Amino acid sequence: MSTTLLLIQILNGLQFGLILFLVAAGLTLVFGVMDFINLAHGVQYMVGAYLAAAFSAMFGSFVLGLAAALPTALVIGLVLELLVFRHLYARSHLDQVLATFGVIVFLTEAARMIWGVEPLSIDVPAALSGSIEIADGVLYPVYRVAIIAAGLGVGLLLYVVVNHTRLGMLIRAGASNAPMVSALGVDIRLLFTFVFGFGAMLAGFAGAMVAPILSVEPSMGDTVVILAFVVIVIGGIGSIRGTFLAALLVGLVDTLGRFVAPALLKLVLDPAAASQTGRAIAPMLVYILMAATLFVRPAGLFPARR
Amino acid sequence: MSDVAVLPEPATPAFDRPGTLVPVVVFGLLALVPLAAPLGGEAYVMSFMTRVVVLALAALSLDLLIGYAGLVSFGHAAFLGIGAYAVGILSAEGVTDIVAQSAVALAVSAAFALVTGAVALRTEGVYLIMITLAFGQMMFFLASALAGYGGDDGMTLPGRSLVLGRDLLAGDRALYYVALAVLGTVYLGLRRLVASRFGRVLAGTRENATRMEAIGFAPFGYRLVAYAISGVVAGLAGVLLANQTGFVSPATMSWQRSGDLIFMAVLGGLGSLHGAILGTVAFLLAEEVLAHFTEHWRIVFGPFLILAVLFARGGLTGLFGRRA
Numbered sequence: 001m002s003t004t005l006l007l008i009q010i011l012n013g014l015q016f017g018l019i020l021f022l023v024a025a026g027l028t029l030v031f032g033v034m035d036f037i038n039l040a041h042g043v044q045y046m047v048g049a050y051l052a053a054a055f056s057a058m059f060g061s062f063v064l065g066l067a068a069a070l071p072t073a074l075v076i077g078l079v080l081e082l083l084v085f086r087h088l089y090a091r092s093h094l095d096q097v098l099a100t101f102g103v104i105v106f107l108t109e110a111a112r113m114i115w116g117v118e119p120l121s122i123d124v125p126a127a128l129s130g131s132i133e134i135a136d137g138v139l140y141p142v143y144r145v146a147i148i149a150a151g152l153g154v155g156l157l158l159y160v161v162v163n164h165t166r167l168g169m170l171i172r173a174g175a176s177n178a179p180m181v182s183a184l185g186v187d188i189r190l191l192f193t194f195v196f197g198f199g200a201m202l203a204g205f206a207g208a209m210v211a212p213i214l215s216v217e218p219s220m221g222d223t224v225v226i227l228a229f230v231v232i233v234i235g236g237i238g239s240i241r242g243t244f245l246a247a248l249l250v251g252l253v254d255t256l257g258r259f260v261a262p263a264l265l266k267l268v269l270d271p272a273a274a275s276q277t278g279r280a281i282a283p284m285l286v287y288i289l290m291a292a293t294l295f296v297r298p299a300g301l302f303p304a305r306r
Numbered sequence: 307m308s309d310v311a312v313l314p315e316p317a318t319p320a321f322d323r324p325g326t327l328v329p330v331v332v333f334g335l336l337a338l339v340p341l342a343a344p345l346g347g348e349a350y351v352m353s354f355m356t357r358v359v360v361l362a363l364a365a366l367s368l369d370l371l372i373g374y375a376g377l378v379s380f381g382h383a384a385f386l387g388i389g390a391y392a393v394g395i396l397s398a399e400g401v402t403d404i405v406a407q408s409a410v411a412l413a414v415s416a417a418f419a420l421v422t423g424a425v426a427l428r429t430e431g432v433y434l435i436m437i438t439l440a441f442g443q444m445m446f447f448l449a450s451a452l453a454g455y456g457g458d459d460g461m462t463l464p465g466r467s468l469v470l471g472r473d474l475l476a477g478d479r480a481l482y483y484v485a486l487a488v489l490g491t492v493y494l495g496l497r498r499l500v501a502s503r504f505g506r507v508l509a510g511t512r513e514n515a516t517r518m519e520a521i522g523f524a525p526f527g528y529r530l531v532a533y534a535i536s537g538v539v540a541g542l543a544g545v546l547l548a549n550q551t552g553f554v555s556p557a558t559m560s561w562q563r564s565g566d567l568i569f570m571a572v573l574g575g576l577g578s579l580h581g582a583i584l585g586t587v588a589f590l591l592a593e594e595v596l597a598h599f600t601e602h603w604r605i606v607f608g609p610f611l612i613l614a615v616l617f618a619r620g621g622l623t624g625l626f627g628r629r630a
Contacts, residue, residue, distance in 0.1 A: 037432050087616055093432045094378050098572060099615040101565045106608025113602055226443050226561065229436040237433070276453060283447035287440050291425045294437065298428045 004138045009259045010252065011134070015144050017251020018151025022206035024228040024235075024243045025158060026199020032175035032238030034089055034192050037096050040080070040103040041203055042225025048073045048204030049211040049220060050111055053120045062125035062212065069208045070201055077200025081193060104222075111218040119215035147209050154202065155244055162240055171195060175238050227254070230286055234293045236300030246301060250286050257285040328623070329493070329580040336486055336583075340479045352478040353550065354594065359485045360546045362586035363492060365570035366579060367539035372568065373577035374500050375532045376512030377427070380435045381442025382567050385537045387449060387559030388415050389544020394554035395455055397463050404467035404475070408545050415541030416534050418445075423533040427526060442564050449556040460555020467549055475549060485546050489583070492539055496579055499535070508532055573614060575621030584622045 027041045051072050056065030084103060088096045123129075124143045131139035162168035170191055173181045182188040207221070214220065231250050235242030262278025269277065293301065336359065343351040364386055371377050392411035393404075401407065426437040450458050466475040475481045499505050510518045511525035518525055548554050557563075566589065574585025592610065596603035 031432070037435070084612055091615075093435060094372070094568075094572070095615050097378070097380065097435055098565075098569060099612050101569070102608045102611030102615065104608070105604050105611060109602055109604035109608065113605065222561065223443075226439060230440050233433060233436050233440070279453070280448055280451035283451060284444050287444035290437070290440055291422075294425055294428060294433075298433075 004135065005259070006256075007135060007138060008140060009256055011140055011144065011148070013252035013255030014248065015147050015151070015251070016255055017248040018148055018155070019206045019210055020224070020227055020231050020251055021151060021244055021247035022154060022209075023203045023224055024231040024247055025154075025240060026196075026202045027225075027228055028232045028235070028238055028240065028243045029171065029175075029195050030192075030199050031232070033171060033178065033195050035178075036085065036089055037093050037100075038085065039097055039100040039225065040107070041199070041228065042221030042223075043104055043107045044073060044077055044200045044203035044221070045207035045224050046111060046216075046218065046221035047076055047107065048207030049214075049216045050115055050120070050207075051204065052208035052211045053122045053216050054115070056122050056211075062122070065122075066208050070205060073204025073208075074197050074201040077204070078193065078197045080200075081196050085196070108218045108221075115216075115218075117218070119217040120211075121215055122212050124212040141213075143212060147213075150205075150209060154205070158240055167194075227286065230290050232300075234290055234300055236303040239300070239302045242300055242302030250289070253289055254283075254286050258282040261285070325578070325580075328584075332580055332583055333486075333490055333493075336489075340482060349478065352482055354590070356478070356482045356485055356550045357547075358587055358590050359482065359489050360543050360550055361567070361570065361590065362583040363485070363489050363543040363546070364540045365567050365574070365582040365586045366489070366493060366496065367536040367543070368567050369571045369574075369576060369579055369582040370496055370500070370539075371532060371536040372571055373579075373581075374505060374512065375508045375529055377529060377533065378435050378568070379438040379533070379536070380561070380564050380568065381422075381438035381440070381445075382536075382540050383559040383561065383563035384418070384442040384445040385415050385540035386544040386547060386563065387445055387556070388418060389541040389546075390548035390554045390558045391449060391452075391455070391544075392541075393467060393545055393548035394461055394463060395452075397467070398455060398461065402464070402468050403471065404469055404545065404549075407467055408542065411541045411545045412538050415537045415544075419534040419537030420530065423530045423537075427529045427533060439561060439564070442559060442561055446556050446559050446561070449559060456555065458556060460553060460557065463548060463552050463554065466552070467545075481546075481549060485550070488542065488546065492542075493579060493583075496539075500579070504528065504531070569611060569614075573618070573621050575623030578623045581621055581623035588622060 023041065023045050026044075027038065030036055030038055030041075048069060051069035052062070052065050054065075055068040055072075056062045059065055059068070080103065084099060088099055091099075124141075128143045128146050129141075131141050132145065134140045160168075162171060170181065170186055174186075174188060174191055174195075178188055181191075206224075227250060231246045232243055234250065235244070235246030258279075261282045262275045265274035265278045265281075268274075297303075336355075339355050340352065343355070345351075364382065367385075368379065368382050371379055371382075389411040392414060393407045396402070396407050396410060422438070422441045426434055426441065429437060455461055466473065466481065469475060475484060500508070507518065507523050507528050510523065511528055515525045544558070547558065570586040570589045571582045572585065573588055574581030574583065593603070593607065596606055600606075
């Protein structure tokens, strides 16, 4: 009983970690290339979820909804870049944080006005509903397997693009020395707009994928973006590989912690106190992990080479 | 990592031009508020202005950190929460005296600042922003998990704290003047602090940490002490905030609150201390006025914040300061 539960929790942690990776990837690429810190990145995740919910309801199909949500999320990201973010690149990190904070206030309220405060929920697409048997007598929802597969697929795609294409070479070059890349005749602005739009779309994709299994609400992006920050701090800002590993680590620690911490505490405390303390400690584990990582390696596990 | 300055450059640090006119006017006007309160519904005005004064105390503590030490903390609401929960938890356990509550709040704030600061201050710039944000969020979740003390929903306090056994804070005006007196005392204390040797070293580490190190000052210790002082002041603000609202919940330390506090300090103008007070007044007034017009006031407030960052560099004191 306990091992099957553990197996399911590990898969849930993996799935959560991959969602975090999709959000954090855009964040870390944008920071790596343009030294721009975008607090409003979580809003893209929220917008993606709402768009998927709205378009799915409109077309009556999750796949069509997803197909319509992705370009829309991309366009919203690009419009924000054009209207607000573009004016912030030359500013201090403090200004960037504050202005993007204003963007969150605005878009969260906009979502509330358009779709209401009540959380939306959409059905898991019929083709992916149901469960599969992953081990003897252990059932796991197909849709969550699909999220894991999609996350791994995007991770692989990013790896190939960043490490083995000309575009990826420019991104890496831009991250280590943007003025030099610009001096060599590359339109760094255009490159950045591309990276930004792509990052926004990835976050939107993550939001759209979780829409059927979570409740879609205006503030859903906030916690995710803060965890995404934890991820890129642990992984080392600007490093895709570090972000990937840190995302899985954070996803697993966060999910397993809620399950393991009370169980472990039961060994030393009485059951009621153990579950109470465990519930208090579990959500803190990720942050303790971050603090411990920074204590040993202040620049994260895989700091990008500068 | 390129070391882009985290700060908009303060026009001239306040200790170079010890302005007294603006702070005297600000405190004078704040002291007169209770006289004007009956004009606009007394209970409402007093509760709003007490909130202004209490949050100004928190914004003031943040100005010490951002404006003088150049350290951006995005988790300062955690200290407000520590102060508020010290009141909440101790009252629930039967300790209703504000002296005991404050002592606990200050001690826990200082301990939290020293522990998280020891980790967070090993980094700089944007890492520091993210790490303090994460620590703030950690406290938020801890408070949400305190099932015995309201959990997610928070808890209503039985009443205001007692002062040495007497209910001196029961009246709205009394609470307001106590809060204002604390704000004034802390303000004067911090002014002396930033003008002292400690304050100058701190400003030096903001301008150029490497150079300070070269002339024999290790920035880490100074930064950690500044972080602890700032945290303790914000914790004290939390004690007052709990008394003002009569209610303590995890929302006290939401990350949006931390963002609000930075905005208050920046709007007023960093590195002047009284700027943080002006900024808090402006921020909360704007919020309050907009909320009167529509329940969706945030749709206007968000762009207002963005425009303030883009165009109002140097904040309110920047506007006044240039004329002086």
